[in-house]
Amino acid sequence: MWTKALSGHSGCQVLLCESDARLFVRKISGSSDYNARLQVQAEKQARFESRFVSVPKVLDSGITNDGCYYFDMEYIRGVTLAEYMRRIEIGKIRGFVSRLIGHIVDVGNKSGYIKADVFSDKINALRQSFAALEADASVDMQLINRALAALEAHSWQSFTQSSCHGDLTLENIIVHDSELYFIDFLDSFYDCWILDISTLLQDAYALWAYRNWDIVDMNTQIRLAVFRDILMDELTAIDAGVWVNEVFYALLLKLLRIYPYTKDEKTIRFLNDKTALVLLILEQGGL
Amino acid sequence: MRTLIVLCAGQQMRMQCPLYLNHYSCNVLLAAKVLENIHADTYDRIIYTVSQEDCEKYDARNILQDGMKDVYPIQIFTLAQSTSGPAQSLYLTIKGMNVAGEIAVRDCTSSFCLAENARGNFVAGVDLVRLDRDVYRVRQKSFIVVNEQGQILDIVEKSFRSDIISAGLYGFENAEDFVMAYERLSDWHHPIKHLYISNIISYLIGYRQLVFHFAEATGYEDWKDPDAWSRLQDKQGQGKLVMVDLDGTLFDTRQVNYMAYREALERHGFQLDYEYYCEHCNGKYYMDFLPQITTQDELILHQIHMEKKAAYKKYLGCAVLNKTLIDMLRLMGREYREALVTTASKENTDDILNYFGMSNIFDLILTREDTEHVKPNPECFIKAMAHFSALPENCIIFEDSEEGIEAARRAGVQCCVVKGYR
């Protein structure tokens, strides 16, 4: 079987494979410890249904000789939305955003409850992990403490349980033939549609998906600005704008949760900047 | 109310002054030429935006006012500081001059013809497929995607996306649309720096879904293009030529040459005195003075000369530019073709012109390598005149050395003698 490694950050191996003149993608757990999570991912993907977007079909799954879980899925011959944003015809962005929001809200409606202490436990745990980071001079602890305080003071009541992607960055959406395909589903510590919107904002506002690019050229920046502003308008239009603040709280929590996994100083500085920006937006009472 | 705003800020230099202050023909400023064939008479108000620096250094305000006197009544808006890009210049103009309603924005680096009088939201563009020549630095242009109905689907900077490039004229039905988009894109949350007008239009198409129409421009001529520039110059200065010597005339290079020779000579065990150099050697060809003070060995002489040429670059900081002559050349450029005619080597000539950022101010450069004989032989001057089919009585030479003056006399050309200018 012919294979080619695709880029992957999560420690999983992602292979493009050819067998019997058919291409497919095999995603293999980095170690057996990760098996359960990758299996949840495969199940989430297999169960996925939407009127607005698609997923690669899950074809097969199993365990490798090393005891690692893997699953095979359809190969989508396209480019990630992060890359596509460089060249997308500017007038087509609106349609993409509408579809994304349409999907997120559609599944967000089937709501249940998230236990209140899920958030407080997570924020507490975050405090602990930042205590270990205090020695790292590049981490702006004053900022972090302000952010943690804001998260603690927030009531997370309106975060209702609903199905969501879990890591909806522009890198995990593939564009092919004007269709959007979700990949790389994640089991986050909470499932809520707000999380997905905050992840999109993380790219649109904080250019997270582009953090490793040498330069984000002007055409891409303008496209992301259009993406961001349409997204904000659509978000503001839902229930007279009551969700806008919640989304920024979710984004703040997301940004803080990246710190403990971050090793390089460049990314830390990037996180400091973006955390400060989101905090300022929240402190000023929205946009 | 329709306002036309001509952005003259942040432009290229030509002939030691901003491009737009140069003349197209004897009396027409390039800044005036940009209004031709674009239906400028249909605007109620015309504003030129220039930088404060251009006003102070080059007298831009007065030159524009004077040059536009018989063309259109214009207003001038000065930018106190340099801006981050054309969009900011336009924004400041709109705010500073209280512009409202329909606007069009013109840059000041090209000429073209618009068949229809474009109104409302539009972008003037050039179809490269139909253009009969290549476009200069095409990668630097913005590219426009147009549908069959002539609506603009997209406009991108410096990225090949279509066969149509922006010509440098943009219309907005409402100045407010521009202002809103500019303010959003330069907002503190996520400021985008160095915005072009095309970026703003792109945003308005994508976010506001505004319709911009394509207006086809023909006969596009980009003055940043050296070829177009010389074609433009061909229209003027027919048969008139000014020839300028380099060492001692355009630049005082005694110090540079002396230091370079001294370094080369010392390596071969010879001394050179500054006073002696100035009196007996400066401005001369090396074979005419080195043998007297060093050796007859041609191989060594040649070696010394090569080493001197290499050392020359190091001492360029000691050269002094003849600013008065530069000013004269700039004015004469409206009527005369201009040639640099020197006994210096091509290498050193290029070095010093590049060092002073003057490599494109001459229409012709003749160096030591281009002629068989050196001054006082008039060969170099005769060659330059032949190049432009100029008669001696229609020429002027600027010289400083006895050899140069003698060469001018033998060529039958009037000579202006430069006698120091520090």
Ligand SMILES: Nc1ncnc2c1ncn2[C@@H]1O[C@H](COP(=O)(O)OP(=O)(O)OP(=O)(O)O)[C@@H](O)[C@H]1O
């Ligand atoms: N089914 C597919 N079809 C086409 N390309 C795919 C497919 N699955 C993955 N890819 C490509 O491989 C890349 C990595 O895959 P994926 O996002 O699943 O793993 P990952 O990046 O390691 O996970 P994480 O984003 O959690 O770090 C994707 O960005 C995409 O370019």
Ligand SMILES: [Mg+2]
């Ligand atoms: Mg991924």
